Amino acid sequence: MTDTDNSLTEESGGVANFEWSEDSVTVLNNFDNGTSLPCVARLESIAGTGASSLPPGLSIYAGQPVLLHERTCKKHAKARTIYHDKDGPYFEVGQTLDIPDDFQGWFEVVPPDFGRGNVFRSIEQVAQSSGRKFFTRTNIRAIRVHAEEEAADEETQSFKERKIPAGTVLTVKGTFAAKWQTTAQTGFIKRKSKEYTTVEIPYLKCLDTDDMEVLVPLSTRGRFSLVYEKGVRDLRTVYRMKDILEDLQLPLKVRMVYGKPPLVPCIFSGMLALKGKAKEETIIASTILNKRNVLFELPVDANCAVTTAVNMEQFENMRTYIDAQLLCKKYAHSFGTLIKLSPEMDTNPPMIQHIPTEKQKSRDESLKTLDLITNISVTDDEPNDFMFESSDNDSVQSAELPPLGMGQMMDLREITLPRTSQMISDA
Numbered sequence: 001m002t003d004t005d006n007s008l009t010e011e012s013g014g015v016a017n018f019e020w021s022e023d024s025v026t027v028l029n030n031f032d033n034g035t036s037l038p039c040v041a042r043l044e045s046i047a048g049t050g051a052s053s054l055p056p057g058l059s060i061y062a063g064q065p066v067l068l069h070e071r072t073c074k075k076h077a078k079a080r081t082i083y084h085d086k087d088g089p090y091f092e093v094g095q096t097l098d099i100p101d102d103f104q105g106w107f108e109v110v111p112p113d114f115g116r117g118n119v120f121r122s123i124e125q126v127a128q129s130s131g132r133k134f135f136t137r138t139n140i141r142a143i144r145v146h147a148e149e150e151a152a153d154e155e156t157q158s159f160k161e162r163k164i165p166a167g168t169v170l171t172v173k174g175t176f177a178a179k180w181q182t183t184a185q186t187g188f189i190k191r192k193s194k195e196y197t198t199v200e201i202p203y204l205k206c207l208d209t210d211d212m213e214v215l216v217p218l219s220t221r222g223r224f225s226l227v228y229e230k231g232v233r234d235l236r237t238v239y240r241m242k243d244i245l246e247d248l249q250l251p252l253k254v255r256m257v258y259g260k261p262p263l264v265p266c267i268f269s270g271m272l273a274l275k276g277k278a279k280e281e282t283i284i285a286s287t288i289l290n291k292r293n294v295l296f297e298l299p300v301d302a303n304c305a306v307t308t309a310v311n312m313e314q315f316e317n318m319r320t321y322i323d324a325q326l327l328c329k330k331y332a333h334s335f336g337t338l339i340k341l342s343p344e345m346d347t348n349p350p351m352i353q354h355i356p357t358e359k360q361k362s363r364d365e366s367l368k369t370l371d372l373i374t375n376i377s378v379t380d381d382e383p384n385d386f387m388f389e390s391s392d393n394d395s396v397q398s399a400e401l402p403p404l405g406m407g408q409m410m411d412l413r414e415i416t417l418p419r420t421s422q423m424i425s426d427a
Contacts, residue, residue: 018065019310026308028283029300031068038069038328040288040309040321043298053303057343061296065309066285067321069328071300072336073281075101075245082253082271082354090114090354092273094266096342099274101242103337105259105385106135106167108225108238109252110271114356116389117255118235119225124218127175127204128417131226134172135238137257137389138222140164142214143203162214166387167258169227170206176215177202177415202415223389225257245277253354260383262339270388273354284332288315288324295327295335299343334382 020042031037043062045053054062077099080092108117119137120126126134144162164170182197203215225238230247238257239248256270281300287293315321 018314020307021310022307024308025305027300028068028298028302028304028306029281031071031283031300031306033071036308037071037283038067040065040312040315041068042066042307042309044305044307046303046305055302055343056345057341058296058298058302058304061285061287062304065288065315067288067324067328068283068285068298069332070284070336071281072284073279075242075277076280077101077241077245077250077277078275078342079272080275080349080352081267081269082273083267083269084114084271090271090356092349092352092354094268096275096344096346096349097262097266097272098340098342099241099272100337101245103241103259103339105241106225106238106257107241107244107254107272108257109235109248110255111235112357114253114271114354117225119223120236121221121223122218123204123216123220123224124202124417126224126226127172127218129226129234129236130232131234132172132229133169133227135225135227135257136164136168136170136222137166137225137387139166140216140220140222142206142216144208145213145215159215162208164208164214164216167385168209170208170214170216173205173207173213175202175218175415175417176205176412178215178412244274250274250276256388258385258387260338260385262341263335263383264341266341273352282336284328284336286324286328286332288318288321290320293320293324293327295331297336297340297343302343331382338383 031039042065043054043058045059045062079097079099081094081097082090083093084090111117120129120134123140140163142162142164143159146158146160177200180199180201182199202218204218206214206216208214225236226232226234228237228239228243228247230243239254244252244254252274254272254274256272261268283298283300284295285298286295309315
């Protein structure tokens with residue numbers, strides 16, 4: 001994606017040419033969905049408070065028309081990135097990050113030694129746990145079960161290979177064993193007789209994100225985690241931010257396993273110190289005069305005066321205003337779920353060092369540090385999710401092993417594996 005172009009277009013004709021309802025100055029908290037939103041408005045500093053009444057991250061939008069699109073209410077986590085210089089200490093770096101509770105990423109709790117969290121190393125281990133859903137941190141192969149109608153009252157099943165990418169959540173439906181039968185002709189001169197060989201392969205039956213049945217061989221190796229369930233505590237668990245804010249105690253150090261990095265220029269290692277949480281109401285808005293409009297988020301308690309446009313007709317034929325409307329309709333909701341910089345832009349926070357316990361030699365410390373500059377426009381696709389860890393040998397090999405047995409599947413029956421116990425919390 002390219003950098004944002006904040007220059008005004010010629011058709012805007014200058015902000016002073018627009019008509020504003022000067023006798024109806026209000027505040028952001030008075031705007032609600034369905035009644036006063038969406039609308040075009042202008043933000044100004046509160047009289048007598050000076051230019052600094054708006055946070056630095058929002059003051060750049062003051063004095064120009066903006067499209068106030070949608071009001072939201074959700075919990076937000078305040079966090080800072082933890083950066084590890086190779087062979088050096090761990091420090092909190094950068095500005096405060098704002099993470100909404102509906103951010104669609106996955107996190108693990110950072111252990112005391114700051115290494116990687118515990119994981120299952122095979123699908124068999126996942127099957128032996130009591131987890132109902134698991135998250136694959138490895139590209140794996142499975143069998144997708146297809147139902148096919150042969151006649152009016154008959155239905156058969158076919159089995160096709162399916163690649164399941166890292167970052168997928170699978171719902172466990174049971175453990176099954178499949179018998180695969182192969183045939184081979186015998187005899188050197190007349191190949192008439194056949195020799196049958198039967199092999200039994202155990203699978204974990206799951207539902208994928210499309211609610212389709214897939215069979216994953218228990219022999220599949222890689223990195224896998226349980227999806228958090230309330231009341232169940234297991235060190236091999238990944239969490240949504242909503243679960244962390246509702247059920248875990250802050251402050252807390254977490255590491256993003258999978259998700260979208262911030263849409264701002266910043267150093268982002270994926271390891272975060274969650275400082276606190278707060279319920280916040282915000283308004284998703286867009287600029288309307290720029291050659292490349294941008295979305296931004298306004299806390300409704302922001303210290304500013306808001307003046308609305310006399311009428312919307314003065315904007316309706318502006319290309320950039322039409323683009324802003326499309327931008328909001330297409331991306332406002334997803335934008336509201338992303339990690340952003342705090343509008344306070346605390347560029348000189350205190351330097352805080354974190355000291356881990358002695359590391360375990362077996363821990364994988366691979367981290368992907370991203371230094372990205374991105375933003376959203378009407379012509380862009382949504383930002384991609386990233387896997388914040390490197391592949392290991394087991395993961396690479398599992399992505400290459402075929403899940404289908406040789407020959408034809410003759411039988412598929414449910415089996416029972418010994419279960420490993422989980423830690424149950426007192427909550």
